[in-house]
Amino acid sequence: MSASGTTPTSSFSSSLAEGPIDERKFVVALARGLDLLRAFRPGETLLGNSDFVERTGLPKATVNRLAYTLTVLGYLRFDESLGKYALDAGVLSLGFALLSGTDTLELARPHMRAFAREVGAAVSLGCRDGLDVIYLETIRSETALTLGLASGSRLSMLTSSMGRAYLAVQPIDVRMALFADLEKTAGTEGPALVKAAKREIEVFGKEGCCYSFRDWHEDVNAVAVPFREPRDRRWLVLSCSGPASSMGPEVFRERVAPLLKSLARRLGETV
Template sequence: MTESEENSGTEGHDRQFVVALSRGLDVLRCFRANDAMLGNQEIASRTGLPKPTVSRLTYTLTRLGYLTYIERYAKYQLGTAVLSLGYTALASMDIRHVARPLMQELADYSDVAVSLGSGDQTSMIYIESCRGKGALTIRLSVGSRIPVATTAMGRAYLAALPEGERNAILDQVRKRHPDDWPRIKLGLERALREYAQRGFTMSVGDWQSDVHAVGVALTNPATGAVMALNCGGAAFLLPRERLEDDLGPRLVAVARKIEAALGRR
């Protein structure tokens, strides 16, 4: 399922929805951290948009500085205007400054990575990440995307959302991954039960077979925004018992401390 197909329902029912703007943002969203460059054909394939439409969008985005055209390869890179927007967004997030020392303390204790993420359709985007001193921490950083439905962070985020919002996201996941949906749904149902009982979720090889993690949601009292934390790393460092008995409760405590600190600001 493409980005544009995910947005098609909104386009058809909301008169305030600007289709051209949505499609331009779909073009920017289809770039990933491991994409050095993308051509119009690749962008068309990822977004589901006709190639002539993509050509007009990439031309406009290039004129505005959001894309850079590499003539030698006839492909595009994200431009500095995108970097400026991203930096401004990150710099304005008080939660990062409040959360980082608490996250780093847990990362040092656990010797793995502790990260904070925000939801974006069927993904979670890292907005802060702290690593332990061990050499085997997960190599994900600010701006990295992970799936919402199979990771501990994403499952915690889903557990904390209102039911309507959660179901809308899961409908996108189901349409995008029809063959894997029964397995994904089973893991999600288990994670939601865990969250209700313990206040945290786990992903024990569900996303990547060699990665284990625990996740906890938190809410920014000032904005009402739901985000999520995770603590994760190599599976052999994080057996289920350590997640359940030690790191899960510790991550819950970190989340509550962050919420309390934000509430005092």
């Protein structure tokens, strides 16, 4: 926060964009409003002003104005009996617009279904959202016994194979800025988590994929491969996850990773 009480535009540069921000074009108020919407986490239905303040770092007065504006526009709904806000239909319509406008998702679905059946696990497609990765789609085999993450679920870049794979293909200056922001938001565990993520990025240089063995969840192993979308040229990430109790690291290295890399090459440009 600056001395004037406003957040400098540059503070958004590494956490929200894939490159430097042109401050002449950047609308800070809009970015702050979107931060309120991002404050909701999977499974949460109601948040109060104190939750928004804690998660965004914005002053209470600013949060009040932003929440009111988003309510008027139909992106939030205020529950007077509880004094809290819920996401409203405006957010849902944006999500549907994103999914319906993603040609790669339509192309990927049949391949993902075949992959899930062959491997007997869950396969997901995701992209970056701030300091997280967000799931666009998840398809599970009938025998998959792993934690269910649906479209819209978010995971940390530091502990998820998907997030690590995204970090691995970023220019070094962007990656280091992201690491700095991620370490700050992770608190006391930040340095250890960043160190673990950097080790997996070194693995990416040798194997073309990133792993997460019990890092995100104690009984989940996963591998992820990034690819660049042909039309929009943005980075998307494919991941496959399964129960660590029955799908150990060698299964992912020797069987799952080669198949996932092959699928990524069919969908776009890989490293």
